Amino acid sequence: MGYSSIFRDGIFAGRTYIVTGSGSGFGRCIAHEIAALGGRVALVGRTLEKLKASAAEIAEDNEGPAGDPRCYTADIRDEERVTAMIGEILADFGRINGLVNNAGGQFSAKLKDISAKGWDAVVRNNLTGGFLMSREVYRQWMEVHGGSIVNITAEFGLGLPDMGHSGAARAGMDNFTRTAALEWAHSNVRVNAVAPGWIASSGYDNYPKEVSAAIAQRADHVPLKRHGTEAELSAAVCFLLSDAAAFITGTSIAVDGGAPLERGYRPSEDGPRENRAFHGFHRYSEPDILKQGK
Structure with a gap:
């Protein structure tokens, strides 16, 4: 059993894609789908063990070049390391057809409780890192x-309470997308973004x-009354990476079940x-918090 992509087999054959944060969550799923469609994947993250686990899964599920991913450890906030790593990827693969800036992270906190150090850490992770990766690939x-290039942002249009540092960084990444x-x-x-809403992931x-x-x-506050799946997010990413999106650039696709349309005064x-959720990722596991009460 392999990844059940909605796209035609082989559309990424002969191509190489970088996916940051590919040791877990969205990145792991995206890397799996790219490989299932014939693409070679450079897995980037900070923890080698997680990257190796994703690589082993991809190797088990795919044959040929797509079943031979490579792992690269890096803190994407480190300019020198990012510059060197892109050189390493080119030396190994000989080409870079696409980049998925997925790596990121944040913690829950009210604005009044966020220190300058905490703010800078999240902004550098969710904005500066994506800029450095994009600049060097370019x-x-x-x-x-x-x-x-596809940047993973967030549904930030109405603000992002309790994660204001991440909301500001993601909004910055959206603007960077349009400028680039x-x-x-x-x-x-072509540079585009995918803005996930509440996607049920390991995060x-x-x-x-x-x-x-x-x-x-x-x-309860999503018109479709459910959380999204990793495969639904990945499908949007793979569409933007594909030739079908050849005339699409500088835009953002929201994968959020219509959440911004839901308002308390008019739900x-x-x-x-x-429930018509698309579950293409055969290795997906529902977050523990969503299993409770079922």
Whole structure:
């Protein structure tokens, strides 16, 4: 049994893609789908053990070049390391067709309780790191050869209470996406973003229990009345990486079940809804917090 992508087999054959934060969560799923579609994957993250686990899964599930991912450890906030790593990836693969800036992280806190150090850490992780990765991929390969960059942001349009540092960084990444799309279009580089809403991923279980419990209830405020799946997010990413999106750049696709449309004074109508979630990722495991009470 392998990844059940909605896309045609082989669309990424002969191509190489970098996925940051690919040791778990969204990144792991995205890397799996790219490989299932024939692409070679450079797995980037800070923890080698996690990257090796993802690599072993991909090798087990795929044959040929797609079943031979490579692991690269890096703190994407480290400019010198990012520059060197992109050189290493090019030496190993000979090309970079796409970059998925997925790596990021944050902690739950009120604005008044966030220190300057905590603020800087999250902004550098969720904004500066993506900039450095994009800049180096562009400088070292895409400026001459073209390619596609997809940035994972967030649903931040109405603010992001309790995670204001991340909301500010993600909004910055959205603006960077549009600027890079304009500046790099002459090099045939497309730059887009995917903005996830409440996607049921392993990250849910990394927050304190009271925060995770609140997240579990967020489905009540989504018109589709459920959390999204990792595969639904990955599908949007793979579409933007694919040739089908050849005339799409500088935009953001929201994968959020219509959450921004739901307002307390005018919620979506109650009633039965058939759960039509797409579960293409065969190795997906539902977060523990969502299993409770079932």
